[in-house]
Amino acid sequence: MAKKRKMKPGFMIAIILAIFFLVYFIFFNIGQKLDKQPDQKVITEDNETEDTRTLIVQVMSKKKIYLTDESNKDLSGVKIEEDYWDEIKYAFNQFSDIRKPDKYTELYSGYSDDGIRFSTDLNVFRVYTVNKEEYYKIPVSSKVEFENIIKKSIYTSFDFAKQYKSWEKVKITSSTGEAKTIKKWKYDDFSYKMASKRMVGKVQPEKSMERSKYNFAIDISGKGYELRIETMGKDYVKITSNGSISYYEVHIGMFEYLKDEVFKIE
DSSP states (O other): OOOOOOOOHHHHHHHHHHHHHHHHHHHHHHHHHHHHHHHHHHHHHHHTOOOOSOHHHHHHTOSOEEEEETTOGGGOSEEOOHHHHHHHHHHHTTOEEEOOOSOOOOSEEEEETTSOEEEEOSSEEEEEOSSOEEEEEOOGGGHHHHHHHHHHHHHTOHHHHTOGGGEEEEEEEETTSOEEEOOGGGHHHHHHHOOEEEEEOSHHHHHHHHHOSOOEEEEEEETTEEEEEEEOSSSEEEEEETTEEEEEEEOTHHHHIIIIIISOOO
């Protein structure tokens, strides 16, 4: 009968150590995962925290706002200046929340760059997202002023002025009285030359106009609107529309285009 082969003590110790480290490694990994789970849960909850503020308060915190006059679909999404948006927001303080009205047809609409939308029929102001909506009553005493602010914001916006697809006629008059028209197939080229830096007060543009040897007046007409852009030297323009006026600091490309290419002044 054959004798059983005995395991050497060194070999047994090696097996025991291997089993010990294997078990330690498994439980160490489990512990690491358990430690990480609470932190991951906190991060997920933070990312999904819902903004509990009212929608009208949320939209008031936005910087980039785009407005549309629903009577003129060619002028959709006009970017308005922050100064005008501040005036519109100031009017919100007089609104009071109400239930959804039975009848509502929007006259003006707008949206922020992150998805909050709003509109008004000048009696009611609506703010909404995909999942929520709010309605506010506009005081009768504020309706005319509120509409005037909206119109001014849209129709003296530099972004509105350069939306060439809505142009029907463009006439340019130089300070010497010479007048020219721009053909429709050149509208996009002229619009491309129009670029603003910022909205400004009138003092500096007026001074610049007085110092400039040449100035130009651009009369633009489209569906339901007319506007005039006056160069005030090469760095500024004045936009007049619906009785409202805005001044902008601009890039010199528009002035040089009028002077060198349209009127060919040496």
